[in-house]
Amino acid sequence: MATKLSLLQHLSRRSFNGIIKRAPFSSSSSSSSSSSSFSSSFSSSSSSNEQELQRLCGEFLRGCEEDAAEGGVGSVDLLLGREIAEIKLNNPKKRNAFSGRMFLDFEKVVTQLESWKEGKAVIIHGAEGAFCSGGDLDFVAKSLMFPAVGYQMSLFMTHTLNRFASLPLISVAMVRGPAHGGGAELATACDYRIFTRTAEVRFVQARLAITTGFGGATRLAGIIGGKQALKFLCSTDPINMSNGRQLGFCELICKDAEGLDITKVWLSDVFFKAPADIIGHYKRLTRPLDTTALRQRHLEESETFRETWGTDRHFQAKADAAAERLRSAAGQRSPPQSKAKENPQSS
Numbered sequence: 001m002a003t004k005l006s007l008l009q010h011l012s013r014r015s016f017n018g019i020i021k022r023a024p025f026s027s028s029s030s031s032s033s034s035s036s037s038f039s040s041s042f043s044s045s046s047s048s049n050e051q052e053l054q055r056l057c058g059e060f061l062r063g064c065e066e067d068a069a070e071g072g073v074g075s076v077d078l079l080l081g082r083e084i085a086e087i088k089l090n091n092p093k094k095r096n097a098f099s100g101r102m103f104l105d106f107e108k109v110v111t112q113l114e115s116w117k118e119g120k121a122v123i124i125h126g127a128e129g130a131f132c133s134g135g136d137l138d139f140v141a142k143s144l145m146f147p148a149v150g151y152q153m154s155l156f157m158t159h160t161l162n163r164f165a166s167l168p169l170i171s172v173a174m175v176r177g178p179a180h181g182g183g184a185e186l187a188t189a190c191d192y193r194i195f196t197r198t199a200e201v202r203f204v205q206a207r208l209a210i211t212t213g214f215g216g217a218t219r220l221a222g223i224i225g226g227k228q229a230l231k232f233l234c235s236t237d238p239i240n241m242s243n244g245r246q247l248g249f250c251e252l253i254c255k256d257a258e259g260l261d262i263t264k265v266w267l268s269d270v271f272f273k274a275p276a277d278i279i280g281h282y283k284r285l286t287r288p289l290d291t292t293a294l295r296q297r298h299l300e301e302s303e304t305f306r307e308t309w310g311t312d313r314h315f316q317a318k319a320d321a322a323a324e325r326l327r328s329a330a331g332q333r334s335p336p337q338s339k340a341k342e343n344p345q346s347s
């Protein structure tokens with residue numbers, strides 16, 4: 001229990017305050033610049049629990065580097081404007097699903113934005129009509145279907161999204177098309193969301209017999225309240241143009257083609273009368289007071305994810321969901337639920 005609590009204290013201290021210090025990180029001689037950039041998000045005090053978190057995240061990071069080296073698809077592209085940065089999730093053939101390379105890219109982008117002093121805002125959007133369809137199921141199937149590895153991914157992405165949420169910038173997710181699973185969680189890590197008419201935020205995890213892995217349940221409850229969040233997490237119903245505003249989940253709805261431009265105008269009208277440093281100060285002063293409790297909940301969320309990830313039930317639900325997508329793509333109706341099969345990993 002002591003280990004869990006002090007790891008929690010570490011998370012509350014580091015991920016919210018975004019303390020950036022150089023620290024010894026990777027034991028592997030093959031660590032690349034991404035490992036060293038990730039290690040800079042940890043303090044040099046290196047308590048045993050901090051080293052444990054770094055080790056777990058470092059293992060995941062190295063798996064992503066292997067995926068990237070083996071020709072992993074997709075990228076997360078950063079475009080720095082005068083006042084607004086644009087993060088583009090770029091894997092359109094897979095509805096911008098997060099491949100190993102994209103996890104790497106996203107962490108590097110967050111590290112770059114942590115030292116971008118003249119900026120005022122950052123917009124996350126997806127390529128070609130989708131926001132993000134969550135983790136790349138091919139990468140997941142190939143590398144991540146063990147509870148211990150799923151836990152590493154969860155700690156890594158929760159920590160990186162908490163660093164993103166702590167940036168001294170106004171962050172907006174411009175959601176056009178599907179934002180499913182981890183993609184829905186990514187949208188909750190932004191201060192605000194702008195929907196186009198095709199926006200569809202869906203926490204599909206329950207359909208896969210898993211819970212949220214990137215801190216999305218905790219953040220969703222903070223945005224729309226615990227009772228409403230519970231409904232959308234369990235039902236997997238969409239948050240879209242018909243309910244997004246009354247839930248307080250999105251600020252406005254616009255046409256697909258106007259999404260980025262409308263978001264920039266909205267940011268400028270609402271926030272840009274203030275200088276960049278003042279925006280940063282007010283961002284910090286308006287964050288939740290009890291960050292320790294928030295980080296404790298994020299740690300609990302990762303531990304719960306580990307309990308549900310990589311089980312027979314998860315495997316079967318993932319296979320059923322994939323079969324359903326194939327059937328609906330072929331225009332067929334879904335037959336009765338298939339019987340649970342043995343988890344190939346447990347044999």
Ligand SMILES: CC[C@H](C(=O)O)C(=O)SCCNC(=O)CCNC(=O)[C@H](O)C(C)(C)COP(=O)(O)OP(=O)(O)OC[C@H]1O[C@@H](n2cnc3c(N)ncnc32)[C@H](O)[C@@H]1OP(=O)(O)O
Nearest residue numbers: 093094095097133134135136137138178180181182205213
């Ligand atoms: C990492 C864990 C995390 C978590 O939740 O904890 C996750 O996010 S797990 C993944 C959860 N996400 C999903 O289950 C979404 C799966 N995708 C879909 O339901 C649909 O693709 C949808 C609704 C996003 C878009 O539907 P649409 O009809 O517009 O497109 P297609 O289904 O025909 O897909 C086009 C093309 O993209 C591939 N694709 C889509 N999503 C993924 C994905 N997450 N990983 C890998 N590949 C994905 C899909 O297979 C199609 O490929 P094709 O070769 O053209 O058949």
